[in-house]
Amino acid sequence: MTLALVVLCAHLAFPPPADGQSTEAQQTPPIIPLTPAPEASAPRDRPVSWKLIVPNLISDQERIWSFPARLAQGQDWLPAAGVLGVTAGLVMLDPTEGAYFRRTSEFNGFNNIITGKATLSGIIATPVSLYAVGLLRRDSKMQRTALLAGEAIADSEILTTVLKDITRRVRPAAIPPQGNFADTWFDSGGSLVRGSGSFPSGHAIAAFSIATVVSRRYGTHRWIPYAAYGLAAVVGFSRMTLSAHFLSDVFLGGALGYSISRFAVLRQ
Helix, strand or coil, X not given: CHHHHHHHHHHHHCCCCCXXXXXXXXXXXXXXXXXXXXCCCCCCCCCCCCXXXXXXXXXXXXXXXXXXXXXXXXXXXXXXXXXXXXXXXXXXXXXXXXXXXXXXXXXXXXXXXXXXXXXXHHHHHHHHHXXXXXXXXXXXXXXXXXHHHHHHHHHHHHHHHHHHHHHCCCCHHHCCCXXXXXXXXXXXXXXXXXXXXXXXXXHHHHHHHHHHHHHHHCCCXXXXXXXXXXXXXXXXXXXXXXXXXXXXXXXXXXXXXXXXXXXHHCCC
16 A cells, blocks of 8 residues: 555656657657557446346346356366365364354453444445445446445345255354354254354355455455455454354355355456
């Protein structure tokens, strides 16, 4: 960030010379390329509006649920295997990590501030605030970013609800401090539409969905990706300190949030 400010100040303080100040440039004939210049490689905006939200969601869900077919065709198997491998390794560590956060009181102050309701309110407020500010500033890019972030949240929560209902993992908070943190699968209660299980984290998948949309669309501002992903990481960490989720729940939620936003919503 400091380097960017230095470069900007240098550019303003020492502008390029005017046409009348360079005789060499006037004597040298312009070079005309024989072939057209290649198009810019910057990703194009995906069409989004209030009218397109539902069609976009349907299209996104088709891409999400057809992903196993891509794996069967030999596509994207390496990153998928990496995510699943790390998740499996973290599941093996969950009894130790889950028991630690369930028993410790070291994070009580942190938990009193970064509560589940506070992070949920922040997740909801982010796209709403972006859209409101975009309207006030007449900034169409910010308005589209807000709609894309909302679309990403909806896509992520649909997937999360299904996975929670399939795995039905017990949350760490539902286990006694001296209980068995290794036997947590297929044992949670709740209805099929509530997605009350622990795997994956709904807060983490939503937070990383928003962070990815904002970072990919405003990545030219170097501090924005750090701030966006940093806040998403705080949300994910808070879910562990509150014993609402295991580390594997948070990791998979973050990985899915990133993947859904980048490849299903933004199509980059």
